[in-house]
Amino acid sequence: QKEVEQDPGPLSVPEGAIVSLNCTYSNSAFQYFMWYRQYSRKGPELLMYTYSSGNKEDGRFTAQVDKSSKYISLFIRDSQPSDSATYLCAMSETGGGNKLTFGTGTQLKVEL
């Protein structure tokens, strides 16, 4: 069993929809949680960086962490075609500068 599980999709939604992306994990030592967006043939781009449990909002993006359930989510409001990409969750015991453990990524397509 992998330390981090993520539904690979693909997930297809109409423009303007609310998108929910999720990851579960098994390592209770994870304290830092990240979401990255990766376009084809590009490097991952950091979207959200959170520490411990709770919610964090940044524009159309909201990240939620529930450490008691070992479950994290990323919500995208008013989705746009430009949001079409692969979304990767990542986790670390001590911070982003140290070893990150990634989910396999969810491929999202936002259609007109």
Add this chain to the structure above:
Amino acid sequence: KAGVTQTPRYLIKTRGQQVTLSCSPISGHRSVSWYQQTPGQGLQFLFEYFSETQRNKGNFPGRFSGRQFSNSRSEMNVSTLELGDSALYLCASSLDRSTEAFFGQGTRLTVV
């Protein structure tokens, strides 16, 4: 502010050869990590350097090595290349070990 720069962007090598990849972190960042991304295994942690010292290492054979220079620039080397080493190699930099990690565009290595 310049991002993480990786060179070269593309490489084609023959089995048995060795290769060196370079990463220049964001100015002021002292932590550099390397990751391998393949369709089958996703993003996997190779190693992390901080202040010229390797702080953490993933589960890769000894053919994979790296180093960090006093200006925080980093190189990774793969010796005796195998077909399975074909991948996107990504470098990430962070201010220190507990802060956000930002990725470069990667070096796509093809072993033939």
